Amino acid sequence: xxxxxxxxxxxxxxxxxxxxxxxxxxxxxxxxxxxxxxxxxxxxxxxxxxxxxxxxxxxxxxxxxxxxxxxxxxxxxxxxxxxxxxxxxxxxxxxxxxxxxxxxxxxxxxxxxxxxxxxxxxxxxxxxxxxxxxxxxxxxxxxxxxxxxxxxxxxxxxxxxxxxxxxxxxxxxxxxxxxxxxxxxxxxxxxxxxxxxxxxxxxxxxxxxxxxxxxxxxxxxxxxxxxxxxxxxxxxxxxxxxxxxxxxxxxxxxxxxxxxxxxxxxx
Amino acid sequence: xxxxxxxxxxxxxxxxxxxxxxxxxxxxxxxxxxxxxxxxxxxxxxxxxxxxxxxxxxxxxxxxxxxxxxxxxxxxxxxxxxxxxxxxxxxxxxxxxxxxxxxxxxxxxxxxxxxxxxxxxxxxxxxxxxxxxxxxxxxxxxxxxxxxxxxxxxxxxxxxxxxxxxxxxxxxxxxxxxxxxxxxxxxxxxxxxxxxxxxxxxxxxxxxxxxxxxxxxxxxxxxxxxxxxxxxxxxxxxxxxxxxxxxxxxxxxxxxxxxxxx
Numbered sequence: 001x002x003x004x005x006x007x008x009x010x011x012x013x014x015x016x017x018x019x020x021x022x023x024x025x026x027x028x029x030x031x032x033x034x035x036x037x038x039x040x041x042x043x044x045x046x047x048x049x050x051x052x053x054x055x056x057x058x059x060x061x062x063x064x065x066x067x068x069x070x071x072x073x074x075x076x077x078x079x080x081x082x083x084x085x086x087x088x089x090x091x092x093x094x095x096x097x098x099x100x101x102x103x104x105x106x107x108x109x110x111x112x113x114x115x116x117x118x119x120x121x122x123x124x125x126x127x128x129x130x131x132x133x134x135x136x137x138x139x140x141x142x143x144x145x146x147x148x149x150x151x152x153x154x155x156x157x158x159x160x161x162x163x164x165x166x167x168x169x170x171x172x173x174x175x176x177x178x179x180x181x182x183x184x185x186x187x188x189x190x191x192x193x194x195x196x197x198x199x200x201x202x203x204x205x206x207x208x209x210x211x212x213x214x215x216x217x218x219x220x221x222x223x224x225x226x227x228x229x230x231x232x233x234x235x236x237x238x239x240x241x242x243x244x245x246x247x248x249x250x251x252x253x254x255x256x257x258x259x260x261x262x263x264x265x266x267x
Numbered sequence: 268x269x270x271x272x273x274x275x276x277x278x279x280x281x282x283x284x285x286x287x288x289x290x291x292x293x294x295x296x297x298x299x300x301x302x303x304x305x306x307x308x309x310x311x312x313x314x315x316x317x318x319x320x321x322x323x324x325x326x327x328x329x330x331x332x333x334x335x336x337x338x339x340x341x342x343x344x345x346x347x348x349x350x351x352x353x354x355x356x357x358x359x360x361x362x363x364x365x366x367x368x369x370x371x372x373x374x375x376x377x378x379x380x381x382x383x384x385x386x387x388x389x390x391x392x393x394x395x396x397x398x399x400x401x402x403x404x405x406x407x408x409x410x411x412x413x414x415x416x417x418x419x420x421x422x423x424x425x426x427x428x429x430x431x432x433x434x435x436x437x438x439x440x441x442x443x444x445x446x447x448x449x450x451x452x453x454x455x456x457x458x459x460x461x462x463x464x465x466x467x468x469x470x471x472x473x474x475x476x477x478x479x480x481x482x483x484x485x486x487x488x489x490x491x492x493x494x495x496x497x498x499x500x501x502x503x504x505x506x507x508x509x510x511x512x513x514x515x516x517x518x519x520x521x522x523x524x525x526x527x528x529x
Binding site: 160162163165166167168169170171172173176180181184185187259260261262 | 334336353354355356358359360362364366368369370371379380383384411412413427431
C-alpha cells in the first residue's frame, strides 16, 4: 500500500510512477543477471543485448522491413479484424441479450464456437483463404470477437429493468428503448470486452502470422525460431509486449473518457 | 368517521381502479400467491392521493398496475375511461431509487420524454428549462446523475416526470431512500412544486407523517393480500405543521387503525 500521509516528499501519483520504474528496471536487472551468470544463458540472451538489437531494429531491417513497418503491418491486420469483431460482436451480443428469440437462435452456435482456440482454425483458414491476409484477419477475428460478444451480451442482459420501465413510461418505443437504453447501458460492459479483445487480438497476430508471411511482429519471432536467432525472437517478444501494453492503456483511457458517468457505482 | 364524499374535486375521475386483484404463481407452482384483492377507488382531477400502508407487500405492485407496467389478474384500471393495457406518457412515474439514466446529463434526462415523443427541439428545450427551474436545479443541466446528491437526483426524477406534462403522476416512495432531514425538505419541496404546477398525484408511502403532510386524501392499505381498509379526507390547509394538534390527532387515528401484525 502506498500511504501518502507517511511520505511527504512524494505525492501518491509520483510514487506510483517511481514504483513502476523500479519494477521494470528490476525485471531488466534480474533478466540480465540470469542470462549472464546461470546456465540459462544458452537459451536466453541478456537484456542489454536484446534491447540493443531492439533499438537497432528500428534502423536496420529484419528481413525486408524495419521494426516500425513490422509493427505497422501487424497493427493493420489486428485493426481490420478488430473492427469486424466489434461490429459483429456488439450486434450479436446485444441482440442475444435483448431478444429471447435471437438468443435461442444464435447462442448455441456461439457457445459451440467459443471454446475453440483461434489457432485450431489455422489449417482450415489456409484451405479456405489460402495464404492471403484474409486468412490472418479470420484468425485474429476469432481471437477477439468472442470476448466482445460475451461482454456485450452480459451488459444487455443486466440492464436495470426499472430503466427500461422508466423509458417506456416516458413514451419510448421498443426501438428507442433498444437504442437509447439497452445499448448505452451496455457500453461499460462493451468496453471491458473491447479491452480484453484488443489484447487477445494482438496476441492472435503471432499465430496468424505463422501462416506464411514476410512481415509482421509474429513473423519476426517465427523467423527467429527457424534461424535459431534467440535475440531476434526476444526482440519480437519485446515489441509485442510494448504494443500490447500501449493498446490496453489506450482502450482503458478511452473508456474512462466515454464512461465517466459510470465512475461512481451504487446509484 | 373521516370518510367523506370529497368537497373540492370535480367528480370526473382521472383514474379508476375497478376491483383490481393481482396474484402471482407461488414458487413451487402449487398455488397462487395473492398480493392485491378487491382494490376499488378513483383518483380525481388535481387530487393528491396517498396510498399508505406498512410493510413491503402490494403497494408497488398496485402502482405498477396503475402505470400499465403490470397487468391485474382481476378487475381493470381505467384512465379517463380507457382501459390501461400498457405504459403511456400520460402517466408519469417517479421511482424510489430515482432510476435516472446514468449516461445522460440532467437536461438529457429531463428532456428524454418530450424527445422520444418527437416534440419539436425548441419545445423540448423550453420544457427542460421550465421544469428544471420548477424543481430548483437551474445550473445543473450538464451534470451527470452520479455527481448529484440523493435529494437532487429525486428532483431530477420529478422534473423528468413533469416534463412530459402527464395527466397523472405516480410516485413510488420517492423519498424512501433519503435521510430524515433531506426527506423533510423534499416533502416541503414537493408540496411547493405541486402547489405551483397542479397535477393529479398518486403517492405511495409507508410513512404516516409524509402521508399527512402531503395528502388531500389518504387510502389506508392493509397487508397480505393488500386491500383497502379505510379512506381519510384530509382538509388541513397547507403548509402543514407536524406538531399541529389536528395533525397529531389524525396521526393517532390512522396509526391506531393499522394492522401491525407483520
